[in-house]
Amino acid sequence: MSKVQDSQLPLIPVATPPVWLGVMGGGQLGRMFVHAAQALGYKVAVLEPEKNCPAAHAADHHIVADYNDQAALAELGQLCVAVTTEFENVAAQSLAFLAERTIVAPAAHGVSIAQDRIAEKNFFTDCSPASKVLPAPHRLIASKADIDAHSDAISAELLPGILKTVRLGYDGKGQVRVRTLDELRTAVAAFGDTDVACVLEKMLPLAYEISVLVARGVDGATVVYPIAENVHRDGILFTTTVPGPNVCADSARKAQDAARVIVDRLDYVGVLCIEFFVLQDGSLVVNEMAPRPHNSGHYTIDACVTSQFTQQARAMARLPLGDTRQHSATVMLNILGDIWFVGDGKQLREPAWDQLLALPGACLHLYGKAHARRGRKMGHISFVAPTLAQAQQQLAVACGILGIAL
CATH class of the missing domain: 3.30.470.20 (ATP-grasp fold, B domain)
Incomplete structure (x- = not known):
C-alpha cells in the first residue's frame, strides 16, 4: 500500500525505520517546524535552494534544489510520509506534484487561493453568508487602462486606498497607499514597466x-x-x-x-x-x-x-x-x-x-x-x-x- 493510500493511519514516529516529515522552504518558519517535529520524534527533510538557510542548520536532511525541480520533489515525496510548506509562494503545481506521491498539508488548493489576492477575496466573499465577515471594498486593477475606464467609481468608492500586487506580496512589499487617481497611476507604474495585476482596497477607519x-x-x-x-x-x-x-x-x-x-x-x-x-x-x-x-x-x-x-x-x-x-x-x-x-x-x-x-x-x-x-x-x-x-x-x-x- 502506498503512503498516500495509507494516509488514514496515524503516522506515529518510530525508531526503525525512521519516519520523515518534509517542509518546502528553509526560512525561520521551517527552522521552528523542524525543531517541533524533531521533539515529537520525527526526522525532517527540507527542500530549499539556498545552502546556508536557517532550516537547514536544524534539519536531518537538506535537498538543495528549486521548489519546482521535479527530481528533487520526487525525492522529498519518496522520503517523507507527509510534506508541508513554510510560505505560500511555493508553486501550487509543486504541491500538486508532491500530492501524487505523499500526503501534503495544506493542499495545493488552499495555498493557491492564498497566493492570489483576488481569488482570496472572492473566497472570503463566498464564505460570508456563513462567516458573517466580508473583506474590505476592493477592485481589480488588471491594467493601467482600468484606472481611466473606472475613474469615477474608483474615486467615489475606493480612495484613499491601498494598492497591492495580486501576487507575491509580503511584509509590506508589493503595496502602497494612494490618495488620488494620480497617485494610483504612479503606484501602478512603479510596480513594473508592463501592466501588473493589482487590487485596490479602500482604507477603512x-x-x-x-x-x-x-x-x-x-x-x-x-x-x-x-x-x-x-x-x-x-x-x-x-x-x-x-x-x-x-x-x-x-x-x-x-x-x-x-x-x-x-x-x-x-x-x-x-x-x-x-x-x-x-x-x-x-x-x-x-x-x-x-x-x-x-x-x-x-x-x-x-x-x-x-x-x-x-x-x-x-x-x-x-x-x-x-x-x-x-x-x-x-x-x-x-x-x-x-x-x-x-x-x-x-x-x-x-x-x-x-x-x-x-x-x-x-x-x-x-x-x-x-x-x-x-x-x-x-x-x-x-x-x-x-x-x-x-x-x-x-x-x-x-x-x-x-x-x-x-
Whole structure:
C-alpha cells in the first residue's frame, strides 16, 4: 500500500525505520517546524535552494534544489510520509506534484487561493453568508487602462486606498497607499514597466488588527488559539499581544467563528492564520490568510500548551490536535536587522543579549541568519508573565536595551 493510500493511519514516529516529515522552504518558519517535529520524534527533510538557510542548520536532511525541480520533489515525496510548506509562494503545481506521491498539508488548493489576492477575496466573499465577515471594498486593477475606464467609481468608492500586487506580496512589499487617481497611476507604474495585476482596497477607519490561528485535522476536528492583537510598522509585524488589550469578547467570538467557517470551506489540514481588521465601530473585516504557521503565532512556543509548529506536525501526521490553552500572558517582539547597526550608519555591533536575557520571562529566539540587514527578520522575543501588565513592562525595558522606540 502506498503512503498516500495509507494516509488514514496515524503516522506515529518510530525508531526503525525512521519516519520523515518534509517542509518546502528553509526560512525561520521551517527552522521552528523542524525543531517541533524533531521533539515529537520525527526526522525532517527540507527542500530549499539556498545552502546556508536557517532550516537547514536544524534539519536531518537538506535537498538543495528549486521548489519546482521535479527530481528533487520526487525525492522529498519518496522520503517523507507527509510534506508541508513554510510560505505560500511555493508553486501550487509543486504541491500538486508532491500530492501524487505523499500526503501534503495544506493542499495545493488552499495555498493557491492564498497566493492570489483576488481569488482570496472572492473566497472570503463566498464564505460570508456563513462567516458573517466580508473583506474590505476592493477592485481589480488588471491594467493601467482600468484606472481611466473606472475613474469615477474608483474615486467615489475606493480612495484613499491601498494598492497591492495580486501576487507575491509580503511584509509590506508589493503595496502602497494612494490618495488620488494620480497617485494610483504612479503606484501602478512603479510596480513594473508592463501592466501588473493589482487590487485596490479602500482604507477603512481601523481601530486595531487581530489574527486568528486555527488548526484543522484530516478528520475535520478544529482548534482555535486565543486572539492575537497585532501592531505593524512599515508593513512588518512589530508586536503581538495575547490576550489583546483591546479585544472584546464579541469580536473574539466573531473572529473565531469566521475562522472555523473558512478552514472548513477549504477542507484544510494544518495550521492557518487569518488576519482581521476591527473597525472603529466595532465591526470586523477579514483581510488575508496565510496557509502555514505565522509570525503572529510565535508566542505559542512559550505561552501555550501546544505551539503552532507542534500543531502543524500533529496535523500532518494525523495525530490528535494539541491543547491550545494559553498558560501565560505574553507580548512577542520581532527583532529586525536594524538593531545590529549603530545609528543610521553601516557600522555593526552585537546587541546586548546578556542584558536582555537577564529580564524575567524573556524568551529569545534567533533564527541563525548569517547577515543582518535593515528590515530583515532576525529573530523574536516573547515576554511571558503572570499578567499582561508585567509582560508589557518587560517589553518596554527590552526595547530600551535594544534601542527600539516604542
